[in-house]
Amino acid sequence: MISIENAVVKRIINERYGRKDILVEINGKEEKAINYIHLSGDIKENQRVILNTTAVKLGLGTGGVHFVLYNLDNEKEELSTGGHIMKLRYTPLQLKVFSAEEQQSQHHKKFLDFKSLEGMPVLVASLHSMLLPISATLKFQNPKIKIAYIMTDGAALPLTFSNTVFDLRERGIIDTTITIGHAFGGDLECINIYNGLIAAKEIAKCDIAIVSMGPGIVGTATPYGFSGIEQGINLDAVETLRGIPIAVPRISFADVRSRHRGISHHSLTVLDKINKGKSHVVIPQLEGFEKDFLHQQINNLKINEKHYIVEVNGNIIFEVLDHFKLKVESMGRGLKDDLPFFLTCSAAACYGLTFL
Numbered sequence: 317m318i319s320i321e322n323a324v325v326k327r328i329i330n331e332r333y334g335r336k337d338i339l340v341e342i343n344g345k346e347e348k349a350i351n352y353i354h355l356s357g358d359i360k361e362n363q364r365v366i367l368n369t370t371a372v373k374l375g376l377g378t379g380g381v382h383f384v385l386y387n388l389d390n391e392k393e394e395l396s397t398g399g400h401i402m403k404l405r406y407t408p409l410q411l412k413v414f415s416a417e418e419q420q421s422q423h424h425k426k427f428l429d430f431k432s433l434e435g436m437p438v439l440v441a442s443l444h445s446m447l448l449p450i451s452a453t454l455k456f457q458n459p460k461i462k463i464a465y466i467m468t469d470g471a472a473l474p475l476t477f478s479n480t481v482f483d484l485r486e487r488g489i490i491d492t493t494i495t496i497g498h499a500f501g502g503d504l505e506c507i508n509i510y511n512g513l514i515a516a517k518e519i520a521k522c523d524i525a526i527v528s529m530g531p532g533i534v535g536t537a538t539p540y541g542f543s544g545i546e547q548g549i550n551l552d553a554v555e556t557l558r559g560i561p562i563a564v565p566r567i568s569f570a571d572v573r574s575r576h577r578g579i580s581h582h583s584l585t586v587l588d589k590i591n592k593g594k595s596h597v598v599i600p601q602l603e604g605f606e607k608d609f610l611h612q613q614i615n616n617l618k619i620n621e622k623h624y625i626v627e628v629n630g631n632i633i634f635e636v637l638d639h640f641k642l643k644v645e646s647m648g649r650g651l652k653d654d655l656p657f658f659l660t661c662s663a664a665a666c667y668g669l670t671f672l
Contacts, residue, residue, distance in 0.1 A: 319369045320385065323349070325361050334501050335476035339363065340382065347372070349382035352474050354376040354501060355409050357390045371661040385409075390552040396428045396623075399644035401507070403500045404473070416515050426518040427511060433559035436517055439664055440551050441528035441564040442544035442582060444471065444580035444659045448480050449633055450526055453665035455489045456636045461672070462523050464516035468509065468550070470529030470543040471495030476501050478531055487640060492520035498528060509553045524668055527554075535582070537575065540589075544582045548590025560671050561597045562570045563587065563623070564664040569606055570654040571647070588617045596624045598667050600630040600659035632665030641671065 323340035329348070330337040336351045336359055349367055351359045359365070364459040374380075397423075398415025414420075417427045439450055451463055464486075467475055475481060475495050484490040495502035496512040504519060506512040509527070516525040527550050534544040547563065554561035565583035568576055575581040579599075587597060597609055597619065614620050637644065637651065644651050644658050651658055 319373050320367045320383075321367050323365050323367050323382070325363045326360060327361060327364060328359075332476065332567050338384075341369065341630040342367065344380070347382060349384055349445060350477070351387075352476065354411055354474070356384045356387050357393045358557065359384065359387055360389075361529070361557040363390075379426055380529060383563045401505070403505075405498075405500045409653055411500065413500055415507060415510045416519060417506060419623045423515070423519050427514055430514050430518060431572030433517055433554070433557045435558065435671060436522075436524065436562055437560040437668040438513065438525045438554040438593070439562045439564055439668050440547055440554065440564050441526065441661075442531060442586070443646060444478065444480065444531045446527055446564055447526060447528055448484065449636070449644050449658050449661035450665045451489050451657075452636050452640050452642055453632060453662040454524060454669065456632070456639055457471065457666065457669055460672070461669075462521065463489070464492045464494060464520050465524035466496060466509070466512040466516060466525055466527045467492045467499050467502060468527065468529045468546060469495075469499040470546045471532035471534070473499050474501050475499065475530065480531075483642075489640070492522055492542040494520070506629065508633045509550050510557060513553065513557055513559065523672055525559075537583055539581075542582050545586060545590055547583075548586040548592075550587075551591045551595045552593050555595070560668075561591075561593065561595040562664055562668050563591070563597045564661060565597060565599065566657070567610070567660045568647075568654050568657045570649055570657075578606075579613045584617060584619070587623060591623075592598060595623050596626055598626050598628055598660065598664040599628055600656060600663045602656060602659075606656060613666055626667055628663035628667050629665065630659035630661070631669070632666065633658050635662065636662065 323342040340349045366386040371380045401415040404410045416423045485616045492501040494512045496506045530554040550559040566580040
């Protein structure tokens with residue numbers, strides 16, 4: 317079930333392609349909401365709207381705002397031309413996109429003629445917060461590199477929900493966005509991870525790709541009950557298409573939960589149980605207890621026998637963030653709070669560049 321409320325738009329706070337952040341009056345109070353133009357059309361002050369208020373009532377963090385379901389003052393929205401692939405299928409909010417691979421697309425033949433990724437490196441992450449340090453490190457090291465971001469449907473579905481993607485595009489760090497599955501709003505829309513990877517190489521002509529879900533992750537403290545489990549499936553897709561699958565593990569010594577200490581149980585499960593192929597697993601160069609802890613985890617599950625374990629210095633992250641005037645955050649923790657997490661991301665980026 318969802319929680320629904322009526323509200324009135326009081327003010328437009330911010331707007332960008334595909335999204336407007338608004339202030340609404342609801343039950344006598346002013347609260348924030350998001351309107352996706354792809355779903356409910358444009359929006360203006362004083363218009364009456366129906367909101368999905370579920371996330372706020374549950375007190376959620378990521379996504380904990382109201383969302384406009386319907387604009388009562390929008391009498392009609394015209395369907396855009398081209399395409400017939402539906403995302404959010406068979407829900408009241410299903411929308412039509414023009415996917416890159418469908419028969420009417422100018423790119424259709426590229427998918428038919430595709431042979432191989434020809435060793436294109438693909439960094440497969442498990443958290444959206446990894447995108448910024450990975451992509452910024454890539455672009456800092458090689459300003460001419462073309463980077464594709466492939467957003468899966470493991471978390472947020474609208475690409476425009478990500479402030480990170482907006483900032484990276486504005487700074488010219490990410491060159492192309494591709495949304496797959498039921499995620500939508502990318503420069504290119506594709507059906508699945510395989511065609512998303514093909515589009516990155518053959519249509520966007522990118523040198524390297526980063527794959528991760530959008531903002532938000534689901535976990536249940538059970539072995540397989542987390543949305544980041546898709547990382548293993550995505551790594552296998554890269555290897556199937558003959559790219560270089562580079563796994564970016566979730567590493568932290570700041571998380572108070574023991575199951576996320578060192579290499580998170582999420583990453584260990586992916587590498588041990590889900591990823592069937594042989595991936596390049598990058599860990600940062602750490603010292604003392606932290607270094608020993610990581611290697612013990614790897615040896616205990618014999619992950620070093622199944623995958624290539626690569627230890628890389630990720631200290632360039634400090635110079636990268638200073639150069640682009642960027643800040644990083646994951647799970648509410650910044651660079652100094654959770655340094656190994658961000659060192660891992662920069663280390664993986666540096667390693668990915670060695671294949672170009």
